[in-house]
Ligand code: NAD
């Protein structure tokens with residue numbers, strides 16, 4: 001029932017294991033790599049309440065020495081103050097070279113714990129045990145770690161690859177539906193980027209993916225394999241790793257416009273952004289309008305938003321959104337860089353998008 005993939009990065013290559021029951025196997029799997037190690041388990045309170053006991057027991061039985069470090073749930077924990085607390089707690093637990101940091105949680109815990117591992121004693125090994133769908137298909141793979149600054153999200157961090165990723169698909173049973181749906185937007189993204197058969201499969205099987213069981217494992221494995229392949233080709237995002245930003249230029253502007261709040265989760269913003277990227281591509285004559293409609297229909301079917309009007313509360317006007325798009329790091333000089341599409345599974349990097357065309361498109365969207 002387990003799927004195993006490998007991220008190929010020379011001597012820093014690592015395995016991603018996907019399937020149910022992996023948190024209970026964390027001890028034997030980690031002990032096989034670092035026998036007798038001390039393990040600082042960074043997690044948040046929500047995940048600790050549900051899964052920490054399983055992991056602590058598994059590590060103890062395998063002869064490892066676990067120390068939990070529990071932070072508050074939510075994006076606010078990706079900050080300097082909590083980073084300092086985590087690093088101090090790991091030092092107090094005497095985590096040294098040869099020991100490990102285990103990130104047990106969603107993308108917030110993964111980014112925070114990974115950055116703590118990168119900085120602690122100039123780098124200790126770390127293992128990702130992602131427990132949200134978003135973390136399992138996206139943030140736990142690829143080695144980007146970091147925290148937010150008052151100047152913006154993810155502005156302080158490091159590339160630090162894990163030595164192992166354990167994606168326990170059973171842990172998703174305790175994830176709130178809205179969080180699952182938000183992570184599903186990133187799953188659909190992999191189909192839309194370059195895997196049309198996968199998107200068609202999702203259109204048929206999405207209910208089984210939401211329900212759990214083999215279809216869920218398959219969807220996560222396919223998504224991880226896509227991300228792992230891109231990361232193996234382009235670790236530091238100089239080339240086609242940028243394709244992973246499909247839906248994220250519009251999406252980030254909306255997320256920022258909503259103040260990065262619970263009003264609009266990341267994957268919800270990406271869902272609107274992907275639908276917009278396809279509508280914009282259709283408006284530019286790049287892709288068939290029927291493809292843009294198909295994208296929108298599927299996202300709406302699973303309960304994701306696809307239009308600005310679907311987002312509750314006030315958002316900036318078109319000029320405000322253009323300003324936020326301009327602040328996006330995917331901008332170079334006057335022209336905007338967008339991920340656009342010639343069809344489902346045919347996304348490409350467009351480096352010379354005219355801001356006036358984007359503005360006219362957004363104006364027409366409201
Ligand atoms: P999150 O970590 O805040 O998790 C979402 C919520 O679900 C939290 O309340 C968490 O406590 C809860 N949760 C997680 N697993 C659970 C479980 N099994 N049962 C019950 N509750 C559970 O958010 P996220 O969506 O997982 O990740 C978002 C973060 O990931 C953002 O900070 C984003 O910047 C980052 N990210 C990083 C990368 C990367 O490449 N490093 C990529 C994408 C996103």
Ligand code: ZN
Pocket residue numbers: 138186248266270
């Ligand atoms: Zn994303």
